[in-house]
Amino acid sequence: MRQRNTSLGDLERVVMDTLWSHGPELSVRDVMDHMGGEKDLAYTTIMTVLDRLAKKGLADRTRDGRAWRYTAASSREELAATALRSTLENVQADRKLAMVHFLDDASPAEIDDLRAALAEVERRHG
Structure with a gap:
């Protein structure tokens, strides 16, 4: 099993909760649509958070055309x-x-x- 950085910032936690609750395989737009009260966040902000979660080993991603689809790497x-x-x-x-x-x-x-x-x-x- 790969070593993961399990520490989460506030926004990372909200995004992970979204992946757990509404996944698997969510696009950045899907994550934004499911986040509820966090509507004022920019698309690029959520994209950056998802990229950071993938680099930490907390989310897996697969290519879907030009975009990525994200899944929580663990429960x-x-x-x-x-x-x-x-x-x-x-x-x-x-x-x-x-x-x-x-x-x-x-x-x-x-x-x-x-x-x-x-x-x-x-x-x-x-």
Whole structure:
């Protein structure tokens, strides 16, 4: 799997949300049409954002005549997992301690979700 820069700016996040919600294979114009409240943005701005997302490995693109069609390279959940994994890999100190600090602020529902996720992983890996 190629290394991806998972950090997103505000507009990149809106564009990725559009790809996830209305994709696959959206043109720049399609993205603009689906963005709703962001109508005042220039075509070239959205084109630049999509190009940047493709260069980061977060969107895939295919040629369609003279234009490009864009698809999210991974799901929201896969991108979140990649970002979490990358953050934990960059912890210079104790990774377990970093996780404990993170979980100290977790709600009971988040802890339940974590338990369910761990049970699913254990089920898959026997």
